[in-house]
Amino acid sequence: MSYETRERLSLSLRYALLILIAAIFIFPILFMVMSSLKPDLQLLRDSASLRAFLPVGDISLNNYADAFERVPIARFAFNSVFTTAVSVGASILLNSMAAFSFAFLQWRGKAFVLSLIIATFIVPFEVVAIPMLLIANNLPWIGPQGIEIGWLNSYHVQIIPFIADSLGIFLFYQYFRDLPDELVEAARIDGASIWQIYARIIMPIAGPILATAAILKFLIMWNAYLWPLMTIRSEELRPIMVGLQYFFQLNIAWGEIMAYLSMVTIPVLIFYLALQRAFIESIATSGIKG
Amino acid sequence: MISAATARKNAPLWVRLLLPRDAPLYQRNDAIMGWLMALPALVILTVFLVIPFLMAFVISFTNQRLISPNPAEWVGLRNFERLLTIRTFTLEPERDESGAYVYDGGSLSYPRLREFTRNNPDYPELDGLREFTSWQSDDNRTVILVGDVVFLRALINTLIFAAVIAPLQGGLALLLALLLNQALPFINVFRSIYFAPVVVSMVVVSLLWRFIYDGHNGLLNTILGIISFGSFQPVDWLGNPYTALPAIMAMSVWQAVGFHMVIWLAGLQTIPASLYEAAGLDGAGAFQKFRYVTWPGLRNTAVLVLIVITIQAMGLFVQVDVMTRGGPLDATQSVVFQAVQRGYDKQDIAEGAAISVILFVIVFTIAMVQRYITREKN
Numbered sequence: 019m020s021y022e023t024r025e026r027l028s029l030s031l032r033y034a035l036l037i038l039i040a041a042i043f044i045f046p047i048l049f050m051v052m053s054s055l056k057p058d059l060q061l062l063r064d065s066a067s068l069r070a071f072l073p074v075g076d077i078s079l080n081n082y083a084d085a086f087e088r089v090p091i092a093r094f095a096f097n098s099v100f101t102t103a104v105s106v107g108a109s110i111l112l113n114s115m116a117a118f119s120f121a122f123l124q125w126r127g128k129a130f131v132l133s134l135i136i137a138t139f140i141v142p143f144e145v146v147a148i149p150m151l152l153i154a155n156n157l158p159w160i161g162p163q164g165i166e167i168g169w170l171n172s173y174h175v176q177i178i179p180f181i182a183d184s185l186g187i188f189l190f191y192q193y194f195r196d197l198p199d200e201l202v203e204a205a206r207i208d209g210a211s212i213w214q215i216y217a218r219i220i221m222p223i224a225g226p227i228l229a230t231a232a233i234l235k236f237l238i239m240w241n242a243y244l245w246p247l248m249t250i251r252s253e254e255l256r257p258i259m260v261g262l263q264y265f266f267q268l269n270i271a272w273g274e275i276m277a278y279l280s281m282v283t284i285p286v287l288i289f290y291l292a293l294q295r296a297f298i299e300s301i302a303t304s305g306i307k308g
Numbered sequence: 309m310i311s312a313a314t315a316r317k318n319a320p321l322w323v324r325l326l327l328p329r330d331a332p333l334y335q336r337n338d339a340i341m342g343w344l345m346a347l348p349a350l351v352i353l354t355v356f357l358v359i360p361f362l363m364a365f366v367i368s369f370t371n372q373r374l375i376s377p378n379p380a381e382w383v384g385l386r387n388f389e390r391l392l393t394i395r396t397f398t399l400e401p402e403r404d405e406s407g408a409y410v411y412d413g414g415s416l417s418y419p420r421l422r423e424f425t426r427n428n429p430d431y432p433e434l435d436g437l438r439e440f441t442s443w444q445s446d447d448n449r450t451v452i453l454v455g456d457v458v459f460l461r462a463l464i465n466t467l468i469f470a471a472v473i474a475p476l477q478g479g480l481a482l483l484l485a486l487l488l489n490q491a492l493p494f495i496n497v498f499r500s501i502y503f504a505p506v507v508v509s510m511v512v513v514s515l516l517w518r519f520i521y522d523g524h525n526g527l528l529n530t531i532l533g534i535i536s537f538g539s540f541q542p543v544d545w546l547g548n549p550y551t552a553l554p555a556i557m558a559m560s561v562w563q564a565v566g567f568h569m570v571i572w573l574a575g576l577q578t579i580p581a582s583l584y585e586a587a588g589l590d591g592a593g594a595f596q597k598f599r600y601v602t603w604p605g606l607r608n609t610a611v612l613v614l615i616v617i618t619i620q621a622m623g624l625f626v627q628v629d630v631m632t633r634g635g636p637l638d639a640t641q642s643v644v645f646q647a648v649q650r651g652y653d654k655q656d657i658a659e660g661a662a663i664s665v666i667l668f669v670i671v672f673t674i675a676m677v678q679r680y681i682t683r684e685k686n
Contacts, residue, residue, distance in 0.1 A: 039487075039498075043566075046527075065527050066530050113349060119345040120346065125326055125343050131346070142623050144644045145364060145665075146356075147664070148664050149661055149664070150356060151651065152367070179356040182349035212345075241511070259511040263629075266515055279515060282509065286507055287508070301506060
């Protein structure tokens, strides 16, 4: 075999391996989307052959229509979009403000508070979820009938606990700390107030880390499950993932379930494909935090 | 003209408390703004992270319930005792008056366990315990008695889950990263595909794989049947106590391996190309390059990846909640699933908190081991 043939063979083998592995990741998702287009009986029959991955037979969007009829998916989707959007926005504001303060301002106790924040990295959400439930059940809130006790079954219980987080603060802090000091010093000499320095000088150049923080918070909130499972009882407040599990338990109609699964997944996948680089980098950053 | 120190001393107490030691008074604006800007985030973190964390420890020593007319009482270590008690106990075969063994249908006959574990004044330490497992040794039967069979099962499952997932997922992620770390056309397309399941919700993945694992119409059985030309016998993957946990493991790896692949890739890219060139000039082959250049350069990444996977694995919940609810025969019980079952479903916050504390102690130990390993060699 000539060198050239061997090279070509090795290259084809490498691509064959890459494609085979890609199939393992793509096929379940492909199966989900294809199945969502098929009536239940055909879906079950097709899954006994490779037709499971093909849009063949009786193809329609009926499952989507039926799923919408069976549970208020639009309502669930609205709840998720709303809680996610508010949490992403508020967490960017609160985390970046705190990080700005840690990076550029001198106040007593700063070093201690910062080390405490970094120490909380090793507390998984699962550890605090149960006592948090007790707290949320006893916090006051000003409602239409004056002061009420208990946050359960509301939008704010889904949002407020997540509008600040130590990873978010730390990511902004790391980014701010590496900015040149002259930026802030020059603005001070020009007489800018601290708030102006934050809002007009630092935040406008924080784009990359802002995207990272937003993507991480988006994924956490959109995929929220354990917390709303414990705190939300009424249907009209339920977010989309808890609604999905609820839908599944009603009765098992696989075609409609696949339609629901596709509906909550495809927008995220499109979002991901559009912003791949940012997505992958944010998640890599979150993994390297320790 | 007064000195900076005097000006500072004359300032109101609250200003002095905010200012760093030895900072001149004219910096008070910084200090006040600094506190104000950090305050909203700090309040949220205190109320929803620090206080719940400390409360977990306090509540776990009480009998607190989510909603109860009676105030909670201190119960000391009772919650932990019930969860963690493990004793071995040896049953001797029953003998008749002459001292000979009593046989029951050809096999030895033993006294009933509950005679020892239910209100037996001679064995107060066994009161309320239940059998976890037992085996025969010579003529005696050795029984492992535990305070909480389901929790112990959950703890063991979770530890097994973590112990399998960490090397498996970490290793596969490294292989994928090595495969992607070559300059080929379209390589980024493959990276994007391998990473895609990471952005898909675990709830979605779990429901999808429930169908894939189905015993009758499941896709996995179909594919195994096609590959083996029909000789494969269909398995109800999630309904069988021997395959349920491994099935959840495989699915979890499928969903998350892209995450750790990206971390490995970041680590690989920190290794300078000149090292590979130098090794090449010295005549190193592909394996030797990996062994002497790549692997030493990835040491800290390796520790990080293993720890991150282990800690994530200890939090196993969604897969269990959506796919099996702990079954079949408690084969997929997990620590967090039990914490939620007790703390939320049964509203027994105290026991849920005790389980959370045990989980934290495990995670904390793992994190400390990581610190120790990375510090030693640096």
